[in-house]
Amino acid sequence: MRPARTKRIRRRRMRKQAPVTPTNAKSLESWIWDAACSIRGAKDAPKYKDYILPLIFTKRLCDVFDDELNRIAAEVGSRRSAFALAKADHKLVRFYLPLVPDDPEQPVWSVIRKLADRIGEGVTTHMRAIARENPLLQGIIDRVDFNATTHGQRDLDDDRLSNLIEAISTKRLGLDDVEADIIGKSYEYLIRKFAEGGGQSAGEFYTPPEVGTIMSRVLAPEPGMEIYDPCCGSGGLLIKCEIAMEERERGLSSPQDQTGGRNAPAPLKCEIAMEERERGLSSPQDQTGGRNAPAPLKCEIAMEERERGLSSPQDQTGGRNAPAPLKLYGQEYIADTWAMANMNLIIHDFEGEIEIGDTFKHPKFRWRGRLRTFDRVVANPMWNQNWFTEADYDNDELDRFPAGAGFPGKSSADWGWVQHMHASLNDKGRAAVVLDTGAASRGSGNAGTNKEKTVRQWFVDHDLIESVLYLPENLFYNTTAPGIVLFLNKAKPEARRGKVFLVNASQVFEKGDPKNFIPIDGIVRIADTLIGWKEEEKLSRIVDHAELARNDYNISPSRYIHTSDAETYRPLAEIVADLDAVEAEAREADAALREILRKIGV
């Protein structure tokens, strides 16, 4: 059995924790972070993220390739033949890497590790060669030039690059070493660390994991559903959806999980990768019996099936527990971030399609000339974009900005994005969008008309808004502003029609450095409140449309739910008694002082 859940509940994030086990002494996270720091220390690591992420990604590809080769070698006799076989039939492995060490017994990664001079050039050449063989990886791992110079000076000189490669070499990331979701989580962890150091630019690619978890739990995607993120960044929100779905499925299907997880106070394992790792280490049952029984990559299963036929019982147990994965679709504007999202998905071993480009002007996902629709949409678009003009809305050919709502004003495209997402939903679709707090209230209470308020009113009047969540302050990496999450539902249940559920979670957080975070029990509380529409004093309220109208379509939870604790007062009599006491004290002190002053002769 698993160890009791409660043991694994951590109030702090894992980066504050010391490594627990002596054997595998360093957690994968701290190893991966140390590797990143080998370039120029923790302070500058984020600057070099575009070098570090692809290298770690490549290391994973190499080690997995190694494992696959070994398996083939076990069948055919030698690694040398395995190399040859794989070269002849790339389908035998998931990603064929054209890296062949001089001595076939050496790991594939050694090709990169052994580069002695002109390392930058060598690494770049190898990565491009990998990309040539694997169209899926094109533009993802070959986009960085490790040999790049600025004004004749190498951006990342060979010495430091070689340190980085050495640091990365110290740990194997093969199939038997780490499970896909662990390395995936570590990769996410690294992205978060970069976000913490990245300051202003970080919010572009990273949404705090707690927020993603709440969104995905509330949206409750079901196996096989199509999920879309029009501004996907590093893909974190999509990944959260997959994790939430798998967790729920596993929770429902496996009795072990139900006793071990569901009834425990905090059934969320979510982002705290440390926990995950602990479980991986401490419970062998999980590793063998769990879904990812040593993380079977799809190709591996395919290969085994071919080799042994479909009858392998091991395979069936491995396969049976896995629910049909979600189909993840994302679009991202910034090329580096797009590459990050792709690597993130591959390394998590999730299925997805990430497009590149400006979603607002040129959405890539279309079907028969119309906007493609999805079961779920999640997104955290950049807040208050002010560069789209009325013409951009007018020129839209995809019916995203319906009459009566239309243009939300030039100063903030927040509601424009909501309109895009609304248009991307199918008839029963649901969406969760992170927006600036102001998007819920701007324009309300002003005399005269306000474009943004008009759009908001359209959404309320069409009964599309299911709930609004007001987040705690200082959660996001590029701002201290709290932000809200808007939940849309195109098919609200009958009982919820004409009403909106508001949650003010501004007090549900713990102080952290550099950013606040929502503890696990807080995530559960917020998600459960949102799912069940549970009203609770100082946290949540069901508000009907008439009341929203009275407040001029201000839908900010802070307007309706006051969390202030200022209203707790001590009884007057008690205060007065205190006052009497301090005044008596003061009189005594005064008398003593008078006496002394008299003696001094003042």
Add this chain to the structure above:
Amino acid sequence: MSDSNLLIEPLPPGWKNQRFGEVCDRVKDSCSPVEDGDTPYVGLEHLAQGFPAFVGRGTESDIKSSKTAFKIGDVLFGKLRPYLRKGAQADFDGISSTDILVFRAEDGCISGFLKYLVHSDEFIEYAKSTTSGVQHPRTSWPSLREFRLSLPPLPEQKKIAHILSTVQRAIEAQERIIQTTTELKKALMHKLFTEGLRNEPQKQTEIGPVPESWEVVRCEDICDTISVGIVVKPSSYYVKDGVPAFRSQNVREDRIQPEPMVYISEEVNNGPVKKSKLSAGDVLIVRTGYPGTSCVVPPEFDGSNCIDLIFVRPNKEKLRSHYLSRFFNSDAAKVQVQAGKIGLAQQHFNVGAVKNTQMPLPPTDQQDEIVTHLELIDAKHDLATSKRNALQDLFRTLLHELMTAKTRVHELEMPC
């Protein structure tokens, strides 16, 4: 290095000229914090400014790197920015920040005296002159131990310490009166705005319970004017002398802070900005910074103007200016202000939000009574404040006089 010192000429009998390093020693016991430890921790933020006292303390688990361990009786002195005058005597064992020097009195000196010594102007002057670093000026033990002073004999040290700690006690008593009065005021306001004065049954309303005979009204319905002062380039109107124009910093809770005031000309006041010309009895409400803070325009400022403030002219039949101002300063109103303000960096409050603010409204005679009650508490608060200020002056003067032997106390009988 400055020649600041505490040498007294001529040296009184029994006093000794010494270096600071002979009077006390620096404690260097290093201590690595244990995770989840609960030893008290003192950082610079826990030392009061200009006064030998603590304003709080942390615990070991807040900190990571190694620190200095101190014992009961040691004197802690902030070496970063010594002009802040941070120094206090510990009455507990604990660990302190590396920006705090820990002094332990040598045989010829008592701690109780040492803690006042480090607050003398001369010592602080000297410490200031020995700092290095521009961003983070710090003094150091090697410099401080060279500070020269005339040290009174032990019995006199004790008497000096006794006198100063008596003044300190009196100051702290006033401080507590101020705090308790503030708390009392808040609680009383809550009671007055929800229960009233007549001990009548309450009714539930949108803004919580209020006495049955009261109404709940929106500001807009009971005020003749709710508008905003000069917002377009106010600085272009400034003149040296003329009609006063209030800004946010002139508005404090229920009182005017007349300095620093800006002025606009009579022509402007009656011309482009005459819309926001104020009358005595108007209520000013802050929009930016501490939104909701409000006060009443006193008669002597009749006809003045205001900048980026909301001004409200109540319907005199139904609403008293001072009651309105008191209400906006109450916690009940603050909750509504919080909800209505926009913008995070610059907390901002607009006219629409004021209009929509809901207020419990008693008959005018009760409004007057409520205001009178609160004014009484304010008076008490102000009295304690001015008393504390006077005592602080006394403390500084006595400290100087006693340390420099201008006032001698060696012959006085004292219970110490």
